[in-house]
Amino acid sequence: MKPLIRKRRTKTKYKPILKNANTWPVMQMAKKRKEFVQLVVEESYDNLLNLKRGKSLKEELEMTIFREKQRVKTNPWKVDPVDDYSFWEKMSEDLAQVENLKEADKDIALKNIMVKIVERYSNEIAGHFNPSHYNVTRTLVTIGFGRLLNAVRVKGPWSVFSNQLDLDDKIHITGKVDELRKLAKMGTVVMVPTHYSNLDSVLIGWVIQFLGLPPFIYGAGLNLFNLKIFSYFMNSVGAYKVDRRKKNALYLETLKAYSTIAIREGCHSLFFPGGTRSRSGKIEKVLKLGLLGTAIEAQRQVFQSEDSDQNKVFIVPVAINYHFVLEAPSLINDYLKRKGQQRYYEENDEFTTSYKISKFLVKFFTKGSDISVSIGDALDVLGNNVDSKGNSLDKNGQIIDIKDYFKSNGEITENHQREQEYNRILGKKIVEEFHKHSRVFSSHMVAYVGFRMLGRINKHLDLYGLLRLQDDDLIINYDAFKAQFIVILEALKELNAQKQVGMADHLFSLTVDEIIDHGLKNLGMYHAMLPMVKTKKGDIEVQNMNLLYFYHNKLIGYDLEKYF
Amino acid sequence: MISKNTSKKPVGVIGAGSFGTAIANILAEKSDVLLYVRDKEKAKEISSSRISSRQHLEENINITSYIEDIGNQCEVIFPIVPSANFRQMIKSLAPSLRPYHILIHGTKGLDLNIPEGIVLTKENPLSRKHVRTMSEVILEETSVLRVGCLAGPNLAKEIEERQPAATVVASHFEEVIDIGQKLLKNDRFMVYGSNDLIGIEFCGVLKNIIAIGSGAVSGMGLGENTRSLLISRGMVEMIHIGNALGGNTKAFIGLAGVGDLIATCTSKLSRNFTVGFRLAQGESIDQIKASMEEVAEGINTIEIIRELAESLNIRVPITETLHKIIHGKMTVAESHTYFMKFPFRAEIDFI
Numbered sequence: 001m002k003p004l005i006r007k008r009r010t011k012t013k014y015k016p017i018l019k020n021a022n023t024w025p026v027m028q029m030a031k032k033r034k035e036f037v038q039l040v041v042e043e044s045y046d047n048l049l050n051l052k053r054g055k056s057l058k059e060e061l062e063m064t065i066f067r068e069k070q071r072v073k074t075n076p077w078k079v080d081p082v083d084d085y086s087f088w089e090k091m092s093e094d095l096a097q098v099e100n101l102k103e104a105d106k107d108i109a110l111k112n113i114m115v116k117i118v119e120r121y122s123n124e125i126a127g128h129f130n131p132s133h134y135n136v137t138r139t140l141v142t143i144g145f146g147r148l149l150n151a152v153r154v155k156g157p158w159s160v161f162s163n164q165l166d167l168d169d170k171i172h173i174t175g176k177v178d179e180l181r182k183l184a185k186m187g188t189v190v191m192v193p194t195h196y197s198n199l200d201s202v203l204i205g206w207v208i209q210f211l212g213l214p215p216f217i218y219g220a221g222l223n224l225f226n227l228k229i230f231s232y233f234m235n236s237v238g239a240y241k242v243d244r245r246k247k248n249a250l251y252l253e254t255l256k257a258y259s260t261i262a263i264r265e266g267c268h269s270l271f272f273p274g275g276t277r278s279r280s281g282k283i284e285k286v287l288k289l290g291l292l293g294t295a296i297e298a299q300r301q302v303f304q305s306e307d308s309d310q311n312k313v314f315i316v317p318v319a320i321n322y323h324f325v326l327e328a329p330s331l332i333n334d335y336l337k338r339k340g341q342q343r344y345y346e347e348n349d350e351f352t353t354s355y356k357i358s359k360f361l362v363k364f365f366t367k368g369s370d371i372s373v374s375i376g377d378a379l380d381v382l383g384n385n386v387d388s389k390g391n392s393l394d395k396n397g398q399i400i401d402i403k404d405y406f407k408s409n410g411e412i413t414e415n416h417q418r419e420q421e422y423n424r425i426l427g428k429k430i431v432e433e434f435h436k437h438s439r440v441f442s443s444h445m446v447a448y449v450g451f452r453m454l455g456r457i458n459k460h461l462d463l464y465g466l467l468r469l470q471d472d473d474l475i476i477n478y479d480a481f482k483a484q485f486i487v488i489l490e491a492l493k494e495l496n497a498q499k500q501v502g503m504a505d506h507l508f509s510l511t512v513d514e515i516i517d518h519g520l521k522n523l524g525m526y527h528a529m530l531p532m533v534k535t536k537k538g539d540i541e542v543q544n545m546n547l548l549y550f551y552h553n554k555l556i557g558y559d560l561e562k563y564f
Numbered sequence: 565m566i567s568k569n570t571s572k573k574p575v576g577v578i579g580a581g582s583f584g585t586a587i588a589n590i591l592a593e594k595s596d597v598l599l600y601v602r603d604k605e606k607a608k609e610i611s612s613s614r615i616s617s618r619q620h621l622e623e624n625i626n627i628t629s630y631i632e633d634i635g636n637q638c639e640v641i642f643p644i645v646p647s648a649n650f651r652q653m654i655k656s657l658a659p660s661l662r663p664y665h666i667l668i669h670g671t672k673g674l675d676l677n678i679p680e681g682i683v684l685t686k687e688n689p690l691s692r693k694h695v696r697t698m699s700e701v702i703l704e705e706t707s708v709l710r711v712g713c714l715a716g717p718n719l720a721k722e723i724e725e726r727q728p729a730a731t732v733v734a735s736h737f738e739e740v741i742d743i744g745q746k747l748l749k750n751d752r753f754m755v756y757g758s759n760d761l762i763g764i765e766f767c768g769v770l771k772n773i774i775a776i777g778s779g780a781v782s783g784m785g786l787g788e789n790t791r792s793l794l795i796s797r798g799m800v801e802m803i804h805i806g807n808a809l810g811g812n813t814k815a816f817i818g819l820a821g822v823g824d825l826i827a828t829c830t831s832k833l834s835r836n837f838t839v840g841f842r843l844a845q846g847e848s849i850d851q852i853k854a855s856m857e858e859v860a861e862g863i864n865t866i867e868i869i870r871e872l873a874e875s876l877n878i879r880v881p882i883t884e885t886l887h888k889i890i891h892g893k894m895t896v897a898e899s900h901t902y903f904m905k906f907p908f909r910a911e912i913d914f915i
Contacts, residue, residue, distance in 0.1 A: 394707035404663035405709065417738045425709060562687065
C-alpha cells in the first residue's frame with residue numbers, strides 16, 4: 001500500500017503585488033545608496049544641531065569619542081572595521097587640536113568632527129540590498145524550510161524532495177492579510193511584530209514574501225553580522241545594522257535619520273517594538289519608542305513636502321504565537337535573574353556559530369508544532385484604525401484627515417514634544433492590538449492554569465518561593481485542574497467573542513480533556529524536561545516551574561487572575 | 565510655535581455657569597470669545613442682558629446655542645460644564661471636532677462608565693476602569709488628542725472682582741500649556757503649567773469632598789483648629805487615593821492641590837462648602853440639592869470615591885464619614901466623636 005498522506009489544504013497563493021523588482025522601493029534605495037547615505041548624514045547633522053540635551057557640542061563629542069575608544073578596547077567584535085581604533089584615535093586628536101584654534105574657527109572645527117563621525121555611522125548602518133542575493137535567500141528559505149518539514153511529516157528519505165507538504169501547512173497566517181496587501185500598494189507599511197524568539201526575523205521574512213509583498217527593511221543586530229553566512233543573508237534581504245553597544249546621541253540620531261528617510265521614501269519597514277525578545281514570555285507592554293517615533297516623523301515630513309503624490313504610513317501590528325520557544329529556558333532565567341537580583345543583564349548570544357543556528361532551525365521546524373502569525377488591523381501613525389482604502393477613521397467611523405494632528409493655526413508645524421506624546425499614544429495602541437491579535441494555544445492555557453493553581457494553593461509564597469517549590473507540592477489533582485481549566489476556557493471564549501483575544505481552532509474543535517492533553521503534549525515539547533506532564537494516576541505534575549512560569553506569562557494582561 | 569494670529573479665530577467656551585463665565589471674561593481680555601449656552605431661551609436672555617451667572621459679560625463675547633458653531637469656528641475650546649452632562653455634551657460636539665482642536669476643560673468631577681448589562685458585584689467591583697476623568701472622556705469620545713485641564717483656586721466671584729489669582733493648566737502637551745498660558749495670563753491672573761494631567765484632575769475632583777467636610781465643621785460651629793485638622797487630614801486622604809488612581813504626589817502639594825483645597829475649604833463662596841454647612845444644620849441632602857442653582861460636584865464624587873477606595877483597599881475616613889452622613893447613617897455630631905477616635909498612626913506617610 002502506498003504511504004498514507006494528509007490531504008493538502010488548498011490555500012490562497014498570493015501573487016506579488018509588485019511584479020517588477022525594479023519598482024521595489026528598497027531597490028530604488030539600493031541603487032542610490034550613496035545619495036541616500038549622504039542624505040542621512042545631512043539630516044542627522046541638522047537634527048543633532050537642533051538637539052538640546054544640556055550639553056555643548058564639544059562635551060557631546062568628547063563623551064562619544066571616549067566611549068567609542070573604550071568599546072574598541074573592551075568589547076571588540078569580528079564585524080568591526082580594522083581601522084576602528086585608529087579612527088577614534090584620530091578623532092580624539094582632532095578634538096584636542098580644536099583648543100588651539102581661534103575662537104571663530106572652533107565651532108566649524110567641531111562641526112567637521114561631528115560630520116566625520118556621522119558619516120562613518122551612516123555607512124556602517126546602511127544596508128547592501130542586492131536583488132539577486134535576495135532571490136537566492138528567498139528560495140533557500142522557502143525550499144529549505146519546506147523540505148525540513150517534509151522530512152518529518154512524510155516519512156522516507158525521498159520525502160525531502162517531495163512537494164506534498166509546504167511550509168504554509170505548518171504556519172497559519174490569520175487576520176487582515178488582504179488589507180495589508182492593499183495598503184502596501186497605497187502607502188508605506190511599518191510592520192511591528194511581537195518578539196519571542198530568534199526565529200521571528202526569519203519567520204516574518206518568510207511571511208512577507210509568502211504574502212507577495214516586496215522586501216521590507218529592518219534593523220538587525222550588528223552581532224548577527226559577525227558570522228559570514230548570516231552577514232550575506234542579512235545584507236541581501238535589506239537589513240540595516242543596529243549596534244547595541246553604541247548608545248551615544250550621534251549614533252542614535254543617525255540611526256533614527258536612516259529609518260525616517262527610508263520610511264519617508266516609501267520603503268516598507270519592520271521593527272520589533274519590544275526591542276529585544278520578550279524574556280518573561282509576556283506580551284510586550286513597554287515598547288521602545290525610538291524607532292517607532294521615526295514613523296511619526298516620516299509621516300509629518302511627507303505632509304510637509306510639496307509632493308502631490310503623498311505617501312501615507314501604515315502601522316501594522318503582528319502577533320506571532322508558538323507552542324514553545326526554543327530559547328525559553330535561557331530567556332526566563334535571564335529575566336528572573338534580572339528581576340530578582342537587579343543585576344545588569346549582559347547580552348547573551350545564543351547564535352554564536354553557524355552550527356548552532358542550523359541546529360536551532362532544524363529542531364524548531366522538526367519538533368515545533370503549529371505556529372501562527374496574526375496580521376493585525378492597520379493603524380495610522382496616531383493609532384487610529386485605517387479602512388481598506390487607507391482612510392483614517394475616528395471612534396465613530398468617520399474619516400479624518402490626520403494632517404490635522406500636525407497642525408497649529410492651520411499650518412503643519414514641527415513640534416518634537418508633541419510627536420513624543422503621539423509616539424506614546426501609538427505605543428499604547430500597539431500593545432492593545434498585540435493583546436487583541438495574540439492567539440491562545442492549548443499549551444498556553446495549561447501552563448496558565450497550572451501555574452496559577454499552584455499560586456493559589458501556596459498563597460503565602462512570593463514568586464521566588466513559588467518557583468522553588470519542592471517536588472511533593474508540584475502535583476495538581478486532575479479533576480480540580482480540569483474544573484479550573486473550564487472556567488478559564490469559558491472566560492477566554494467570552495473575551496474572544498468581544499474580539500479581545502484570538503484563539504487557536506483546536507480550542508473550539510476538541511473536548512476539554514483533549515485540549516488539556518494537546519496542551520500538555522505541545523507545552524515546551526522540545527525542552528529537555530517537559531514543563532508539565534500527566535502522572536500515571538492521571539494527575540498533573542509540574543516538572544519545571546521556571547518554564548511553566550514563562551509559558552503562563554503569555555496569558556498575562558487579560559485580567560484572568562481574578563478567577564483564582 | 566504659537567503664531568501671532570491665534571486671535572483671528574474666537575476661543576470657545578462651553579458652559580455659562582459661574583466658572584465658565586469667569587473664564588470667558590478672562591479670555592475676552594485677549595481674544596474674541598464664543599460662549600455656548602445650551603438652553604436657547606437662556607442664550608437669548610444672556611445675549612440681550614449681557615449678564616451670565618450674575619457676571620457682566622465683556623463686549624467681545626458672542627453667544628451661541630448651536631454646539632457645532634464652537635467646533636466649526638474655534639480651534640481652542642474650554643469646556644466647563646458639570647460632570648454629569650459632560651459626556652453628553654462632548655458627544656454632541658464630537659462631529660464638529662477635528663484633530664487640530666485643542667480642548668482645555670475646567671470640570672472638577674468624575675464620569676462613571678459602566679457598560680450596559682454589566683452589574684457591579686463583589687467579584688467585579690467598581691474600579692478605575694469604570695471611572696473616567698474629563699480628559700479621558702474627551703479622548704474616548706473624540707479624535708482630539710491635544711487635551712488639557714484647568715485647576716486651581718478659582719473662585720468665580722473673586723475672579724470677577726479682579727482680585728489676584730492663579731490657575732494651573734495641565735496637559736501632556738507643552739503646546740497646550742503654552743496656548744493656555746498665552747490666552748489666560750494677565751497682570752492679575754497667573755498661569756502655571758503641569759504635565760501631570762491625571763494628578764491635577766484628581767486634585768480638582770477630590771478637594772470637593774474635603775470642602776463638604778469643611779462646610780460641616782462650620783455648620784457645627786467648630787473653629788479653625790478643627791478645620792485645619794480636617795484640611796490636613798483631607799490632604800493625606802487625597803494623596804493616598806490620588807496616587808492609587810494614577811496621579812503623582814507632586815500635583816497635590818502644588819497650587820491645584822493644597823492651594824485649591826484651602827480656597828474651597830475656607831470660602832463660604834464654594835458650593836461644596838455650602839452643602840456641608842447645610843448638612844450640619846440638619847437639612848437633608850435632597851433638600852439641599854433641590855434648592856441649589858448649580859451642582860455641587862462633591863456629592864457625586866463622594867459616592868464614586870467611597871466605592872473605589874473599598875475595591876482598592878484604601879482608607880478614606882473623611883469620604884466614608886461624609887457618605888454615611890449623606891445617607892442618614894450617621895449624624896454630624898456622631899461623626900465628630902467617631903473622627904476623634906480614628907486610629908491614625910502616622911501623620912504623613914506618603915513622601
